[in-house]
Amino acid sequence: MNPETPKKGTDGGDELPGSDGHPMDRILRMDRMPHIWCPGCGLGTTVSCFALAVNECGIDYDKLCVVSGIGCTGRAAGYLRLDGYHTTHGRAIPFATGLHLANPDLKVVVISGDGDLSAIGGNHLIHAARRNLNLVVICVNNFIYGMTGGQVAPTTPEGMKATTSPFGCLEHPFNLPYLASSSGATLVARWTTLDVRQMVNTFKKAFMKKGFSFIEVISPCPELYMRRNKLGDGLAMMKRFQSDRLVKHGADPKEADLGATGKILVGEFVNLDRSTYADAYFRMVSQLAEAKSVRKEEAKPGGKSPAQAGAKAPEAVGEPKAKPRPAEGDREGRGPEKKAAGTPAVATSPP
Amino acid sequence: MVSAGWVERIKESSSEAKVLPGILRPGAYFFNGDEAAAEGAIAANGRFFAAYPITPATEIAERCAARFPECGGMFIQMEDELAAMNCILGAAWAGAKALTSTSGPGFSLMMENLGLGIMLETPVVLANVQRAGPSTGLPTSVGQQDMMQARWGSHGDYEIIALCPDSPQECFDLMIRAFNLSEQFRTPVLLMSDETIGHMTEKVIIPPAEEIELVPRRYTRAAPGDYWPYVPDEDLVPPMARAGTGYRYHVTGLTHDHRGYPDLDAEGQHQLLWRLKNKILQNQKKILSFEMARMDDAEVCLLAYGCSSRVARSVMELARERGIRAGLLRLITVWPFPDDLVRDVAGRVKAIIVPEINLGQIVREVERAARGRTKVVSVPHAGGGLHTEPAVLQVIEEALR
Numbered sequence: 063m064n065p066e067t068p069k070k071g072t073d074g075g076d077e078l079p080g081s082d083g084h085p086m087d088r089i090l091r092m093d094r095m096p097h098i099w100c101p102g103c104g105l106g107t108t109v110s111c112f113a114l115a116v117n118e119c120g121i122d123y124d125k126l127c128v129v130s131g132i133g134c135t136g137r138a139a140g141y142l143r144l145d146g147y148h149t150t151h152g153r154a155i156p157f158a159t160g161l162h163l164a165n166p167d168l169k170v171v172v173i174s175g176d177g178d179l180s181a182i183g184g185n186h187l188i189h190a191a192r193r194n195l196n197l198v199v200i201c202v203n204n205f206i207y208g209m210t211g212g213q214v215a216p217t218t219p220e221g222m223k224a225t226t227s228p229f230g231c232l233e234h235p236f237n238l239p240y241l242a243s244s245s246g247a248t249l250v251a252r253w254t255t256l257d258v259r260q261m262v263n264t265f266k267k268a269f270m271k272k273g274f275s276f277i278e279v280i281s282p283c284p285e286l287y288m289r290r291n292k293l294g295d296g297l298a299m300m301k302r303f304q305s306d307r308l309v310k311h312g313a314d315p316k317e318a319d320l321g322a323t324g325k326i327l328v329g330e331f332v333n334l335d336r337s338t339y340a341d342a343y344f345r346m347v348s349q350l351a352e353a354k355s356v357r358k359e360e361a362k363p364g365g366k367s368p369a370q371a372g373a374k375a376p377e378a379v380g381e382p383k384a385k386p387r388p389a390e391g392d393r394e395g396r397g398p399e400k401k402a403a404g405t406p407a408v409a410t411s412p413p
Numbered sequence: 414m415v416s417a418g419w420v421e422r423i424k425e426s427s428s429e430a431k432v433l434p435g436i437l438r439p440g441a442y443f444f445n446g447d448e449a450a451a452e453g454a455i456a457a458n459g460r461f462f463a464a465y466p467i468t469p470a471t472e473i474a475e476r477c478a479a480r481f482p483e484c485g486g487m488f489i490q491m492e493d494e495l496a497a498m499n500c501i502l503g504a505a506w507a508g509a510k511a512l513t514s515t516s517g518p519g520f521s522l523m524m525e526n527l528g529l530g531i532m533l534e535t536p537v538v539l540a541n542v543q544r545a546g547p548s549t550g551l552p553t554s555v556g557q558q559d560m561m562q563a564r565w566g567s568h569g570d571y572e573i574i575a576l577c578p579d580s581p582q583e584c585f586d587l588m589i590r591a592f593n594l595s596e597q598f599r600t601p602v603l604l605m606s607d608e609t610i611g612h613m614t615e616k617v618i619i620p621p622a623e624e625i626e627l628v629p630r631r632y633t634r635a636a637p638g639d640y641w642p643y644v645p646d647e648d649l650v651p652p653m654a655r656a657g658t659g660y661r662y663h664v665t666g667l668t669h670d671h672r673g674y675p676d677l678d679a680e681g682q683h684q685l686l687w688r689l690k691n692k693i694l695q696n697q698k699k700i701l702s703f704e705m706a707r708m709d710d711a712e713v714c715l716l717a718y719g720c721s722s723r724v725a726r727s728v729m730e731l732a733r734e735r736g737i738r739a740g741l742l743r744l745i746t747v748w749p750f751p752d753d754l755v756r757d758v759a760g761r762v763k764a765i766i767v768p769e770i771n772l773g774q775i776v777r778e779v780e781r782a783a784r785g786r787t788k789v790v791s792v793p794h795a796g797g798g799l800h801t802e803p804a805v806l807q808v809i810e811e812a813l814r
Contacts, residue, residue: 091663094674124659129503140663140675145656147506148665149499150529156496160503160511161656163487164423164461166415168507168657189492339489344415347482354483 102296104255104281115265135175152183176203191245204283212286219322240315248273250332256303426460427630432622435484447472449581453588460486461509463500470542473514494522514540528567536595542611545796555608556796557770572693575603575748577718593628609720649692702745711740759783764812768792
């Protein structure tokens, strides 16, 4: 392999191949254009809204990471000129978890589809929400598996046809905002790809939010969902959005069920604050460190006795004080002898 | 509320060649293999641990849960092994030295994203404390039945590095080596322990920190804008860039070119796959490790690894007492398989005897490498216990008859 010289990248949009100096060049990989998405699909709109939100809220591009799974939406990470990770099917959230917890200064955004996040990745979604990890999850819901040719998804409305539900979907679809909020997400919203301003505003809010944000974006899939179900083209879905969507901020996500027809509840349903996993973890770390320094103080000759340490100490030390210290050798370097848990060592006789 | 200096310390865990504070005081300790592996991870500057509890690997997670917070490390128990494996990949890209631990059923779940780790060229360590399977099998009893899964378990074609410890001391030592190899070759490395070694308690010497050699991550020296994530150095290993440092790279599990962009044709696949394979194979000499005992005059070779090598060693002594010139070849690096070494041994002995706690996995590699130069005899064991010495001795006697 004899690679060509790498081209200029960061912040020099006009230096990138294929660039015409458009303001979006700073955040889009113009050398990856044209994208793979179909005419009428809402993914371009969603990525545009994401880019606008990033530009408008002034977040540091270098501290923004985008992670996606597999599928049409999964390709979004590849078009954004950020640290981007295109992972395996359903696993964007755990990958993002690692990025975030190893470096909490990063803002990590997951952009993926309904199948990726709620079927194969459903377990990760609910647990990330429960832990209140400081992540933004943008879930583009087009009611179908698009990349693989239009198979039934956990979001496909009952009765709708897909290649693997040729006689109509038999299952009740997920109400994703309800799933996310009942799992513990602290910001939950839904917009359609018609609601570009609202979407941008919610994205901005999510970028600044500390906690788990889940934003569902309802998007048309004209080629694989709508055509098979004789629902018209992408524009027809946008018209449905216009007539059927009902903006209701603070609505109970329970009411956000989606059908093939009927109202589409949109808005910011949940916005609350609670401690994140990282907050709790670092609180524990500082309590442990404090407890250790108290112990050192006590151990010093002439140091304060536990009683003298004052009323403050127990409060500062808290729960972890009761925890036995992990093995540490004494002065002779002899570690505490611990019995092996589980099966005892099998007798073998090394020479 | 991020602890002061946290991000800096995580960065140091991968960028520093020196051992960071957190390692135990030097001296002799009494640890089981799992605990020793956890301490080895801390000694190697492992500062990010994600796993799902599973017998007989749980003690690794338990010890990391207690030790990582005070060492400036992150611990998280994930919802399953799929998540655990992915989580450590993400952590590695953010600059951490990261590991996970599991056993058979969890190892199966980790296979998917072991492949992602190989494809993204992510340095992480996966410790598998093997138990007997298939399926739930014998959850608390020993097996060495994941050796071929270690080699071939994720879909697609790749090379892997796997090390097999034969004692708690080696769990400590090889955990450090596993981290070093993962950094050197920018690839996931497997520590293939087993229930016997994991639950065996022995003396473990923790050396002084300054005596431990660590391989720091190969971070790029290129300026942001002049960097692509998959332009390899001469040894075929590409330098890495940490998330959030302005490089703004893209990486993907799809077949990709040097830019990290999808390159979805036969030519792109050819380029990438052969580089991933060759970066391990061309550097095989730096990866191989083994131990030979009494092989100078041996007429028969016991070839073993992990807990089985402890039985093989005493069988060797028994055989010697009976006048059979037996020797031991203990594989420490099992993958990549030491073809040349085994071929050489095969030319010098009347038989190679391979006791392993499976129905014959590594013996296939031995047969392949020996190329018919000598008799290769499998001593299978279905799992749940170790071979008995007389049984192995009998196989030797029959092979020499």
